[in-house]
Amino acid sequence: MSEPWTPIERELAEQMRGNDIISVRQFRPQELRTLLSIIERFEGDQAGLLRGKVLAALFFEPSTRTRLSFESAMARLGGGVIGFANAGISSAAKGETLQDTIRIVENYCDLFVIRHPREGSARAAANATSLPVINGGDGSNQHPTQTLLDLYTIKRRLGRTTQLRIGFVGDLKYGRAAHSLVQATAMLGNDLVLIAPTSLRLPKRHIAELDVLNASYEETADLPNAIPTLDVLYVTRIQRERFADPLNYERVKNVYQINRAAVDTGKNELIVMHPLPRVNEIHPDVDASPRAAYFDQAKNGVTVRKALLALLMGAVR
Amino acid sequence: MSEPWTPIERELAEQMRGNDIISVRQFRPQELRTLLSIIERFEGDQAGLLRGKVLAALFFEPSTRTRLSFESAMARLGGGVIGFANAGISSAAKGETLQDTIRIVENYCDLFVIRHPREGSARAAANATSLPVINGGDGSNQHPTQTLLDLYTIKRRLGRTTQLRIGFVGDLKYGRAAHSLVQATAMLGNDLVLIAPTSLRLPKRHIAELDVLNASYEETADLPNAIPTLDVLYVTRIQRERFADPLNYERVKNVYQINRAAVDTGKNELIVMHPLPRVNEIHPDVDASPRAAYFDQAKNGVTVRKALLALLMGAVR
Amino acid sequence: MSEPWTPIERELAEQMRGNDIISVRQFRPQELRTLLSIIERFEGDQAGLLRGKVLAALFFEPSTRTRLSFESAMARLGGGVIGFANAGISSAAKGETLQDTIRIVENYCDLFVIRHPREGSARAAANATSLPVINGGDGSNQHPTQTLLDLYTIKRRLGRTTQLRIGFVGDLKYGRAAHSLVQATAMLGNDLVLIAPTSLRLPKRHIAELDVLNASYEETADLPNAIPTLDVLYVTRIQRERFADPLNYERVKNVYQINRAAVDTGKNELIVMHPLPRVNEIHPDVDASPRAAYFDQAKNGVTVRKALLALLMGAVR
Numbered sequence: 043m044s045e046p047w048t049p050i051e052r053e054l055a056e057q058m059r060g061n062d063i064i065s066v067r068q069f070r071p072q073e074l075r076t077l078l079s080i081i082e083r084f085e086g087d088q089a090g091l092l093r094g095k096v097l098a099a100l101f102f103e104p105s106t107r108t109r110l111s112f113e114s115a116m117a118r119l120g121g122g123v124i125g126f127a128n129a130g131i132s133s134a135a136k137g138e139t140l141q142d143t144i145r146i147v148e149n150y151c152d153l154f155v156i157r158h159p160r161e162g163s164a165r166a167a168a169n170a171t172s173l174p175v176i177n178g179g180d181g182s183n184q185h186p187t188q189t190l191l192d193l194y195t196i197k198r199r200l201g202r203t204t205q206l207r208i209g210f211v212g213d214l215k216y217g218r219a220a221h222s223l224v225q226a227t228a229m230l231g232n233d234l235v236l237i238a239p240t241s242l243r244l245p246k247r248h249i250a251e252l253d254v255l256n257a258s259y260e261e262t263a264d265l266p267n268a269i270p271t272l273d274v275l276y277v278t279r280i281q282r283e284r285f286a287d288p289l290n291y292e293r294v295k296n297v298y299q300i301n302r303a304a305v306d307t308g309k310n311e312l313i314v315m316h317p318l319p320r321v322n323e324i325h326p327d328v329d330a331s332p333r334a335a336y337f338d339q340a341k342n343g344v345t346v347r348k349a350l351l352a353l354l355m356g357a358v359r
Numbered sequence: 360m361s362e363p364w365t366p367i368e369r370e371l372a373e374q375m376r377g378n379d380i381i382s383v384r385q386f387r388p389q390e391l392r393t394l395l396s397i398i399e400r401f402e403g404d405q406a407g408l409l410r411g412k413v414l415a416a417l418f419f420e421p422s423t424r425t426r427l428s429f430e431s432a433m434a435r436l437g438g439g440v441i442g443f444a445n446a447g448i449s450s451a452a453k454g455e456t457l458q459d460t461i462r463i464v465e466n467y468c469d470l471f472v473i474r475h476p477r478e479g480s481a482r483a484a485a486n487a488t489s490l491p492v493i494n495g496g497d498g499s500n501q502h503p504t505q506t507l508l509d510l511y512t513i514k515r516r517l518g519r520t521t522q523l524r525i526g527f528v529g530d531l532k533y534g535r536a537a538h539s540l541v542q543a544t545a546m547l548g549n550d551l552v553l554i555a556p557t558s559l560r561l562p563k564r565h566i567a568e569l570d571v572l573n574a575s576y577e578e579t580a581d582l583p584n585a586i587p588t589l590d591v592l593y594v595t596r597i598q599r600e601r602f603a604d605p606l607n608y609e610r611v612k613n614v615y616q617i618n619r620a621a622v623d624t625g626k627n628e629l630i631v632m633h634p635l636p637r638v639n640e641i642h643p644d645v646d647a648s649p650r651a652a653y654f655d656q657a658k659n660g661v662t663v664r665k666a667l668l669a670l671l672m673g674a675v676r
Numbered sequence: 677m678s679e680p681w682t683p684i685e686r687e688l689a690e691q692m693r694g695n696d697i698i699s700v701r702q703f704r705p706q707e708l709r710t711l712l713s714i715i716e717r718f719e720g721d722q723a724g725l726l727r728g729k730v731l732a733a734l735f736f737e738p739s740t741r742t743r744l745s746f747e748s749a750m751a752r753l754g755g756g757v758i759g760f761a762n763a764g765i766s767s768a769a770k771g772e773t774l775q776d777t778i779r780i781v782e783n784y785c786d787l788f789v790i791r792h793p794r795e796g797s798a799r800a801a802a803n804a805t806s807l808p809v810i811n812g813g814d815g816s817n818q819h820p821t822q823t824l825l826d827l828y829t830i831k832r833r834l835g836r837t838t839q840l841r842i843g844f845v846g847d848l849k850y851g852r853a854a855h856s857l858v859q860a861t862a863m864l865g866n867d868l869v870l871i872a873p874t875s876l877r878l879p880k881r882h883i884a885e886l887d888v889l890n891a892s893y894e895e896t897a898d899l900p901n902a903i904p905t906l907d908v909l910y911v912t913r914i915q916r917e918r919f920a921d922p923l924n925y926e927r928v929k930n931v932y933q934i935n936r937a938a939v940d941t942g943k944n945e946l947i948v949m950h951p952l953p954r955v956n957e958i959h960p961d962v963d964a965s966p967r968a969a970y971f972d973q974a975k976n977g978v979t980v981r982k983a984l985l986a987l988l989m990g991a992v993r
Contacts, residue, residue: 093723106443114413137955145963146741147740147974150745344466404728423781427759430784435728637772638772654779657779
């Protein structure tokens with residue numbers, strides 16, 4: 043995309059420079075739409091944009107996908123990465139506070155991405171430093187770059203992120219990725235279909251938020267009847283350990299496994315998404331379907347992270 | 360080497376571009392010879408040849424030597440490396456299949472090197488992606504870059520890789536490096552001497568392959584009488600855990616430990632090689648001998664890997 | 677600093693080129709002063725000074741701070757880093773000697789930084805290779821880059837490293853950082869105040885060294901009366917496991933915890949230092965004091981390491 047930046051894009055870029063990405067909720071709907079159009083400008087090559095810059099990737103719990111995606115984004119932009127891949131090799135093992143770790147490492151880097159098992163840790167880190175901090179997942183709370191790559195994938199595949207009918211299926215009770223995308227897609231004006239067994243329905247506080255937004259949504263346990271109505275089917279992992287009774291797990295697991303036959307009952311435009319890793323929620327026979335968008339999500343994740351790194355560093359254009 | 364590439368070198372380079380390195384068996388003898396002469400062109404500086412490119416180094420089991428050698432090769436060529444150094448920090452821990460890991464990470468990189476404990480995993484990985492894959496060792500099966508650096512070391516030290524008398528000593532039953540180099544040197548037309556105690560002789564299927572190749576080889580347990588006849592002595596590690604009876608291990612270990620006195624019974628041209636790490640198969644008093652070539656192997660490993668990375672990426676000249 | 681190098685600086689740089697940094701004791705007092713003034717030249721940007729160079733960072737025991745600081749220094753200079761963050765992923769696990777590891781990895785890199793739990797290991801590594809080796813901490817022995825960044829911090833904050841009154845408080849019996857800085861500051865001509873409970877006093881052999889240097893020092897257990905006399909207060913961690921009786925630990929810990937009220941009894945010029953990580957030796961209410969210099973130490977550590985990497989590689993100006 044070689045068109046000049048719009049004034050509204052320039053304004054958002056200016057606003058993000060030096061700031062943090064803690065939650066997708068920090069953006070208003072119009073800002074989210076603008077951010078997605080800025081991200082699209084980062085398709086293709088921006089070699090050298092962050093040459094000499096150093097990202098500290100502090101992963102207090104392991105995450106292949108998020109960590110490698112950020113490392114790749116930084117490498118594509120010509121910058122360097124320092125950090126650790128799990129807490130065992132950090133000073134946390136010696137009893138150091140997160141605040142102290144951040145205040146030390148800020149002397150080694152230009153910005154941070156932090157993954158930490160504790161809710162609120164990304165905000166705490168951002169409070170400890172004047173450098174930009176990106177939340178790479180803080181416990182079961184927020185993982186904004188996941189939500190942004192989900193939205194960006196919808197935009198790339200369907201041309202818009204509004205006026206779509208978006209189904210969420212699986213573990214809507216505990217799934218962080220689903221919670222965050224439910225909120226964001228509701229804000230952007232879409233019809234939501236929340237498909238889950240009774241024991242894994244979206245928590246009341248999230249339902250209450252949808253009501254506050256005056257969002258259009260319905261709840262159902264019936265996946266087969268929902269699929270043909272959808273533009274997007276967002277699948278999440280159902281974890282065995284969430285069930286007291288293994289028999290309940292087996293029943294639910296089978297009901298909500300998506301296969302090619304199920305997907306083929308959808309519209310031509312239907313796309314199937316998953317935050318990955320999957321275990322058996324999506325049968326591999328779906329992979330060859332043009333509706334499968336979950337590996338696209340990984341690709342789009344690099345573009346999203348390149349854009350965010352560049353925006354926070356003020357390294358645009 | 361500043362001489363122009365020969366047509367046969369150019370043809371092989373064109374053929375390798377975008378392809379995989381899974382096994383040294385994928386090369387015919389003439390191709391191996393051509394590849395070794397291409398590798399020689401990568402002695403010296405090629406800074407910047409892979410600038411902006413990203414190698415994903417996925418090590419599902421640890422390997423200092425192979426991993427650091429690839430990382431060094433990539434750094435020398437100006438490229439970046441992402442990945443992990445053991446499976447514990449990968450998504451495999453969450454039950455993800457190798458195929459899914461590859462299909463995700465292919466969005467973050469330009470080529471792969473994969474080390475995995477399961478035989479056939481490198482081929483499986485190559486089947487999952489259109490990006491080039493280099494096998495960095497798949498269980499007890501293949502480790503082609505080790506074989507290529509062994510061959511290249513012989514070429515650098517002795518000027519040729521044919522018409523040599525090459526002794527293999529130690530654990531010929533389980534040693535992956537030896538199996539692969541036995542096959543390759545037989546194909547290239549050398550006389551092989553297979554020196555091992557009865558319990559660690561080369562497996563029948565490898566002997567059968569030598570017979571199919573109509574290769575010249577002999578089997579013996581007598582190391583002292585073999586050494587004076589050799590141009591190359593390739594030593595491998597004898598692992599205690601291969602023996603049910605510890606006394607048998609102690610006896611064999613002592614018989615096949617190479618020391619300076621033994622090496623000095625060899626020809627002036629004799630070179631002593633070892634895939635490393637050694638424990639006590641080669642006494643440190645051999646290190647100062649001009650015949651010791653095992654640290655050269657480490658050096659040549661970087662040259663070999665630089666060449667392969669550049670060839671697979673089509674980044675030559 | 678754009679002033680031309682002095683002849684004495686050029687001479688030291690020439691002398692350090694290709695050499696090792698094993699202990700701060702390898703420098704005479706005049707050399708230390710010259711080195712600190714060279715280091716000051718590395719404030720600011722030297723992007724590209726080590727482009728194409730590769731540092732092998734071999735951490736046989738974990739150290740976030742030292743490892744990330746070296747990685748950052750190398751990234752700032754445009755070079756690459758290979759290595760491992762703990763011994764578990766090294767070949768040491770297979771029984772390889774340190775010497776062999778070094779002789780292999782020297783083929784992959786241009787210089788080394790080594791952290792190892794065994795005293796004397798850095799010297800042993802340096803003996804195994806002709807490449808420059810920097811000691812990143814060898815057990816309870818030496819950690820010269822820590823001492824240099826401590827000295828450099830004193831110089832940056834107080835304008836000199838001589839004729840100061842420097843208090844050391846905490847565990848003077850086992851604290852490696854304190855031992856080394858006591859020696860260096862004594863050599864440079866300062867008054868030392870050694871503040872510790874009886875059970876954690878500076879060992880006799882270190883006291884003997886101070887006597888040999890004819891250094892000015894006093895020993896006391898009384899922290900409150902010492903503080904108002906000091907220019908520098910160097911605090912070290914008191915570890916619970918050093919005490920047989922937990923009650924003794926609790927008593928000592930409380931007596932030697934530094935807080936804002938205590939610091940405010942000091943001179944205006946007083947600076948408070950700590951090698952970090954701290955646990956509870958310095959109360960967080962000190963952090964906002966202009967006297968707190970411990971996070972500065974982290975910042976200065978990158979400058980010191982950039983300078984050393986460049987000096988050893990002969991990459992100055």
